[in-house]
Amino acid sequence: xxxxxxxxxxxxxxxxxxxxxxxxxxxxxxxxxxxxxxxxxxxxxxxxxxxxxxxxxxxxxxxxxxxxxxxxxxxxxxxxxxxxxxxxxxxxxxxxxxxxxxxxxxxxxxxxxxxxxxxxxxxxxxxxxxxxxxxxxxxxxxxxxxxxxxxxxxxxxxxxxxxxxxxxxxxxxxxxxxxxxxxxxxxxxxxxxxxxxxxxxxxxxxxxxxxxxxxxxxxxxxxxxxxxxxxxxxxxxxxxxxxxxxxxxxxxxxxxxxxxxxxxxxxxxxxxxxxxxxxxxxxxxxxxxxxxxxxxxxxxxxxxxxxxxxxxxxxxxxxxxxxxxxxxxxxxxxxxxxxxxxxxxxxxxxxxxxxxxxxxxxxxxxxxxxxxxxxxxxxxxxxxxxxxxxxxxxxxxxxxxxxxxxxxxxxxxxxxxxxxxxxxxxxxxxxxxxxxxxxxxxxxxxxxxxxxxxxxxxxxxxxxxxxxxxxxxxxxxx
Amino acid sequence: xxxxxxxxxxxxxxxxxxxxxxxxxxxxxxxxxxxxxxxxxxxxxxxxxxxxxxxxxxxxxxxxxxxxxxxxxxxxxxxxxxxxxxxxxxxxxxxxxxxxxxxxxxxxxxxxxxxxxxxxxxxxxxxxxxxxxxxxxxxxxxxxxxxxxxxxxxxxxxxxxxxx
Amino acid sequence: xxxxxxxxxxxxxxxxxxxxxxxxxxxxxxxxxxxxxxxxxxxxxxxxxxxxxxxxxxxxxxxxxxxxxxxxxxxxxxxxxxxxxxxxxxxxxxxxxxxxxxxxxxxxxxxxxxxxxxxxxxxxxxxxxxxxxxxxxxxxxxxxxxxxxxxxxxxxxxxxxxx
Numbered sequence: 016x017x018x019x020x021x022x023x024x025x026x027x028x029x030x031x032x033x034x035x036x037x038x039x040x041x042x043x044x045x046x047x048x049x050x051x052x053x054x055x056x057x058x059x060x061x062x063x064x065x066x067x068x069x070x071x072x073x074x075x076x077x078x079x080x081x082x083x084x085x086x087x088x089x090x091x092x093x094x095x096x097x098x099x100x101x102x103x104x105x106x107x108x109x110x111x112x113x114x115x116x117x118x119x120x121x122x123x124x125x126x127x128x129x130x131x132x133x134x135x136x137x138x139x140x141x142x143x144x145x146x147x148x149x150x151x152x153x154x155x156x157x158x159x160x161x162x163x164x165x166x167x168x169x170x171x172x173x174x175x176x177x178x179x180x181x182x183x184x185x186x187x188x189x190x191x192x193x194x195x196x197x198x199x200x201x202x203x204x205x206x207x208x209x210x211x212x213x214x215x216x217x218x219x220x221x222x223x224x225x226x227x228x229x230x231x232x233x234x235x236x237x238x239x240x241x242x243x244x245x246x247x248x249x250x251x252x253x254x255x256x257x258x259x260x261x262x263x264x265x266x267x268x269x270x271x272x273x274x275x276x277x278x279x280x281x282x283x284x285x286x287x288x289x290x291x292x293x294x295x296x297x298x299x300x301x302x303x304x305x306x307x308x309x310x311x312x313x314x315x316x317x318x319x320x321x322x323x324x325x326x327x328x329x330x331x332x333x334x335x336x337x338x339x340x341x342x343x344x345x346x347x348x349x350x351x352x353x354x355x356x357x358x359x360x361x362x363x364x365x366x367x368x369x370x371x372x373x374x375x376x377x378x379x380x381x382x383x384x385x386x387x388x389x390x391x392x393x394x395x396x397x398x399x400x401x402x403x404x405x406x407x408x409x410x411x412x413x414x415x416x417x418x419x420x421x422x423x424x425x426x427x428x429x430x431x432x433x434x435x436x437x438x439x440x441x442x443x444x445x446x447x448x449x450x451x452x453x454x455x456x457x458x459x460x461x462x463x464x465x466x467x468x469x470x471x472x473x474x475x476x477x478x479x480x481x482x483x484x485x486x487x488x489x490x491x492x493x
Numbered sequence: 494x495x496x497x498x499x500x501x502x503x504x505x506x507x508x509x510x511x512x513x514x515x516x517x518x519x520x521x522x523x524x525x526x527x528x529x530x531x532x533x534x535x536x537x538x539x540x541x542x543x544x545x546x547x548x549x550x551x552x553x554x555x556x557x558x559x560x561x562x563x564x565x566x567x568x569x570x571x572x573x574x575x576x577x578x579x580x581x582x583x584x585x586x587x588x589x590x591x592x593x594x595x596x597x598x599x600x601x602x603x604x605x606x607x608x609x610x611x612x613x614x615x616x617x618x619x620x621x622x623x624x625x626x627x628x629x630x631x632x633x634x635x636x637x638x639x640x641x642x643x644x645x646x647x648x649x650x651x652x653x654x655x656x657x
Numbered sequence: 658x659x660x661x662x663x664x665x666x667x668x669x670x671x672x673x674x675x676x677x678x679x680x681x682x683x684x685x686x687x688x689x690x691x692x693x694x695x696x697x698x699x700x701x702x703x704x705x706x707x708x709x710x711x712x713x714x715x716x717x718x719x720x721x722x723x724x725x726x727x728x729x730x731x732x733x734x735x736x737x738x739x740x741x742x743x744x745x746x747x748x749x750x751x752x753x754x755x756x757x758x759x760x761x762x763x764x765x766x767x768x769x770x771x772x773x774x775x776x777x778x779x780x781x782x783x784x785x786x787x788x789x790x791x792x793x794x795x796x797x798x799x800x801x802x803x804x805x806x807x808x809x810x811x812x813x814x815x816x817x818x819x820x
Contacts, residue, residue, distance in 0.1 A: 116572065117525060117579055118554070124527055124572060143767075144790035145572045146528055149606030149807075151775070152799055156806055164601065171529035215532070218539075234539030241536075252529055252625055314711040314736065316764035328736065335739055427714075427732060427743060440730065442718055455714040455732070463767040489528050492569075492790055571792045605799050605807030606791070 108132055114477070116145045122219065122481070123488030125462065134473050139466040143459075146492040154452035158418030159185055160393070162449065164255045166439070169454060170490035171252060172215055175201075175208040176432035177454070178257035183338055184428040184439040185259040188421050191390045195382040197261035198340040203274070203377045204247070204256065205339075205430075206370040210281065211240040212433035213363045213370075216485045217288055220360065223482040224301050226292060236284040243273050260394050261387025274378050278371055285367055293361075302357035306468040306480030309354060316467065317460035320435025322484050325362045326354030332431035344376045356483040363485075366433075392419050418447040427455075434458055434485055458490040509646065516560070516586065517548075517639040523559030523583060524552040525576070527566030530593040530625040534565040537628040547635060556582040561638070562615070563631075567595035568608045580615045588642070590634055591617045594624040689743045694725075697746045698756045701731065705761050709733035709742055715758075715768035717748075717776040721802040726750030727778055731758070731765075748778055757783040775800035 115126035124145035130138040154165050166181045167174040179201055186193065214237040221229020241251045246267050248254035256263050267273075292298045313323045323330055331348040333341050349365035351358040387394055395414045396407035423445035429438035435457030442451040461484045468480040526534060538544045538552060553559040556579045568576055580589070591611050594600035597620045599609035608614060618641065621634035692700050714732035725747035733742045748755050757780035758765045769780040770789040777798035780786055788795060797804050 116575055117556075123531070124575075144788075144792075145569060145575065146567065147569050147571060147606050147790040148528075148567050148602050149604040149799060150602070152606075152806055153602055153604050168529060168601075171532060231540045234536055235541060238536065238539075238541040251627055252532065315762060317712045317714070317762075330736060425718075425730075427741075436713065438714060438732070440714065440716060440732075450720075451718045453714075453716040453718075453730075455716075459767060459771075460764060463764060570795075571790075599809075603806075603808035603811065605804075609809050 109137065116142075122486055125481075125486065125488055125491070127465070127477070127481075129469075129474065129477065131474055134475075136469050136472055136474055136477060139469045139477070141462045141465050143462060143488070143491050146488045148489075148493060150493045151452055151454070155449055158447050159259055159421055159449065160414070160418055162452070163258050166452075166454065167253050167255050168489065169456065169493050170432065170434065170437065170458070170487050172212045172487050173208050173432050173434070173437075174252060174254050175205045175257055176430055176437050178255065179205055179339065180428055180430045180432075180437050180439040180454075181441075181452075182257050182259045183430065184426050184441045185421060187426045187428055188424050188441065188443055189259065189390075189392060189419075190422075191260055191388050191393055193261060193339070193388055194385045195340065196384040197386050197388070199377050199381050200262050200266060200386060201257055201339045202341050202344070203266075203374060203381075204244075204262075206373045206377070207240055207243065207274075207277070209370045209433045210367050210374075211237050211244075212485075213367050214240070214281075214285075216363055216433075216482075217360075220482040220485070221288075221292065223478050224298060226295075226298065229288065229291070232284060232287060232291075236281045239277055239280055243270075243277060246270075246273065258387075260390065261385070265386040271378060274374060278375060278378075282368070282371065285364065289364065299357065301476070301479055302360060302483075303355060304353075305356045305472065305476045306483055307353070307355050308464065308467055312464065312467050313354075316464040318435070318464050319457055319460070320431070320433070321359055321362050321366065322354075322435065322461060324349065325351045325358040327352040332429055332436060336429065338428075338430055341373070344373045346370075346372050356479050359483045420445060420447050421449075429455070432457060434487065434490065435461065454493060456490040456493060458484075458486040458488070462486050462491050510643075513643050513645065517642050520549050520560045520588075520639070521551045521553050521558060522549060522561040522563050523556045523579065524554060525562050525564055525579060527564070527568065527572065528595065530565035530596065533625045533628060534563055534592065534631060537631045542628040542632065544632070544635075547632070547639070549635060556580070557584060559583055560586065561588045561590065563590045563592050564596045564611045564615075564617075565592040567593075567600065567602060568611050568614065569606050570608060573608050573614050576611070577614050588618045588638060589615050590619045590621060590631075590638060592621045592631060592634070593626055594622065597622065600624060688741065689745060691745045691747070694746055694748055694755055697729075697744075698758065698761075700744060701733075701758050702761055704733055704742055704744070708735040708737045709740075711736060712762035712764040713741070715765050715772060717772040717778055717800070719776060719800065719802045724749070727753050727776060729755055729772065729778065753778040754781055755779070756781055757786075759783055774798070777801065 109130055109132050111128060111130050113126060113128055116124040126142040126145065128140040128142060129136055148168075150165055150169055154162060157165055162181055162185070163178040166177040169177050214233050216233075218230050218233020218237070221227070221233065244254060245251045247270070248256040248263065308318065308322065308326055310323070310326045310328045312318070313326050313328065318326075319330070327350060329348060329350045332338070333346075334348055346369045349362050349369065351362050391410070393414075395411045396404075400407040401411050421443045423443050425440070425442040427438055427440045429436050431437075436455065437457055438455035440451075440453040440455065441449055444450040465481065465484070468484070469477045472480070526532075536542060538550050544550045549561075556562070560583070562580060562583060564576065580587070589611075591597045595602060595607065596611045597617075599607050601624070603609065611617060619634045619638045621630050623630050626634070690700070711734040713734045714730075716730050718728040718730060720726055720728060727748040727750060729746045729748055731744040731746070733744070734740075735742075746755065753776070755778055757769055759769065759780075760782065766784070767789060769783050770786060772778050773780060773783075773786050774788045774790050775798055787793065791799070799807070
């Protein structure tokens with residue numbers, strides 16, 4: 016942490032920090048010294064000021080209702096949950112409870128302020144930022160080739176999709192052609208990743224609903240996929256495998272057998288989930304008609320992915336804006352109509368099947384060839400050439416020290432991640448590092464839409480609603 | 494057994510061993526999952542790796558019931574006070590495992606948003622390297638902590654000494 | 658938008674932005690449109706009326722040496738025509754202000770808060786414009802180019818050993 020965070024780097028106007036607008040909290044917003052955490056304080060002694068005040072800040076207050084027209088519109092007109100509640104509410108009968116940020120069912124460090132009237136949730140305010148990692152800033156300090164290392168840690172349940180969206184955006188600016196084998200490997204890995212992500216959803220969702228054995232089952236199958244990922248990329252998570260120009264390494268020997276093995280074992284496990292949950296009366300009671308979101312609300316709030324498709328909108332970027340040659344594979348986009356928790360669960364089960372269809376086709380039609388582009392812009396010369404040629408050595412050195420340059424411009428590339436539309440917006444100034452790297456995170460929009468799902472429902476259903484949109488807080492906060 | 498230079502003597506030394514053994518065999522972690530490492534922490538507790546073999550599978554939601562905090566993931570400046578609060582709510586004796594590069598040092602995110610090492614906020618007993626550490630690494634860290642407790646004293650003093 | 662050539666992508670961040678067309682002639686069929694802050698609300702409302710009813714993304718960019726210094730980029734999507742539109746709005750530095758589009762797209766709420774948090778762009782008319790990702794008492798707006806990354810020096814050897 017620097018003591019002087021503001022340094023003027025160019026011939027620009029002096030940086031001005033405008034005071035935040037008055038939002039009704041009444042607290043003074045005097046600029047404070049940059050905090051340092053270097054000193055421990057004794058257990059039991061008086062805490063430093065910033066610790067005491069840090070968990071009840073202005074942005075985290077539930078504002079007076081009149082100050083939040085957006086929430087009011089959600090409550091009044093758009094929500095179509097089943098629970099009828101009286102509009103005449105005595106303020107004394109309401110209480111505000113905090114859920115999180117350290118709570119086992121928040122899937123990380125999400126904090127929800129819930130205003131309850133008895134057992135009914137009247138208002139919800141999601142508070143995020145507890146996992147803000149500054150990745151967009153860090154992305155500006157890393158070269159284009161180092162970028163996937165950074166973005167892969169955003170949505171840590173679908174790292175391949177982050178890398179793919181980033182790589183597609185960089186390749187769009189670079190205008191590099193990707194060989195067919197690299198594209199097929201990308202599709203193979205991302206679709207397997209979709210399966211592993213959905214398996215984790217089933218595990219945590221089951222546990223949140225109360226089916227604790229799902230926790231054991233889901234991880235059991237996911238472990239098989241992770242073993243294949245580890246064999247291919249060297250890591251179980253945060254792979255940094257898909258990079259601008261192709262992928263980091265070719266598939267390992269015998270990958271066909273591994274994938275065939277997966278295609279037998281994982282669906283076997285999934286069939287057990289179906290048996291356990293699909294007609295389980297408790298499960299149905301807790302999920303059907305809960306957390307309803309309509310297509311109109313989805314559009315207004317930017318909700319995408321399985322949540323949108325469960326609401327009845329046939330929208331999958333794999334079909335609409337195909338990437339990495341996914342259009343050559345034959346698969347269906349499952350769509351359901353109720354938009355409730357149960358439909359989202361079923362839809363993800365169906366997506367696992369469809370992803371296996373794609374994986375099967377990739378397995379049958381994996382083209383031979385190079386696993387990365389032979390474009391000299393992004394790919395270092397082969398090892399043999401470095402021994403023979405001085406130019407190749409210099410080229411190799413330059414690629415790995417200062418990195419390659421990307422033509423100036425801006426682009427937005429989106430892929431269909433297991434959670435929804437994952438977009439990467441990149442601005443390049445023609446240098447070796449991104450000028451601006453912005454990630455349009457699906458979970459960010461979903462967390463924002465949580466009040467729509469939860470308002471005027473029962474407090475026990477908030478857990479089901481939250482789990483059903485499968486938020487990843489690394490994706491929300493970045 | 495206690496030698497001539499160790500004052501506690503036979504009885505206390507045996508008691509110490511007994512207490513330490515009891516502590517290691519029923520250590521309940523507080524579920525403090527933050528980021529990617531939390532997923533691996535859950536994987537450690539799940540079927541394939543089965544943390545229950547070490548008597549530690551009971552991840553408690555309430556810090557009051559936990560002895561061990563596994564800080565699994567990057568700690569942001571906004572989260573640090575919360576983390577400290579959870580730590581203070583845990584009852585003694587308590588231990589902390591810093592899981593992963595981000596929790597230990599800030600990892601690859603050397604920037605404004607992250608606490609560069611959770612040891613600036615809470616005292617850490619064991620650092621587990623990796624990004625994220627695999628279940629085997631975490632289990633090794635847990636076993637190392639058990640070893641540390643077995644070889645340690647019952648009372649721990651001077652944990653919170655100010656560093657220069 | 659995957660393959661289509663992007664006419665405005667040749668512009669480097671150092672260059673001044675070209676004169677923008679008046680609101681009445683803004684072509685909503687283009688993939689990327691650049692407008693001024695004055696016509697922003699109007700163009701977004703017309704885009705909404707023209708079928709771009711899904712809000713996708715809103716983010717800020719700091720071009721530092723360019724005028725206007727900031728840019729707010731709004732991504733909209735039409736499920737009907739399967740088209741995207743990217744609206745780039747220049748925002749002057751110094752005291753960056755822009756109208757809020759939360760009345761048109763409630764989904765812009767969090768995105769505008771994020772942009773306010775990280776860039777300090779004030780969205781006028783926003784119902785609850787507070788910091789979202791950083792703590793409320795934070796000083797500065799980290800994604801501005803004149804805000805340091807805030808890294809601490811890493812010592813790889815010779816570090817002081819605490820006894």
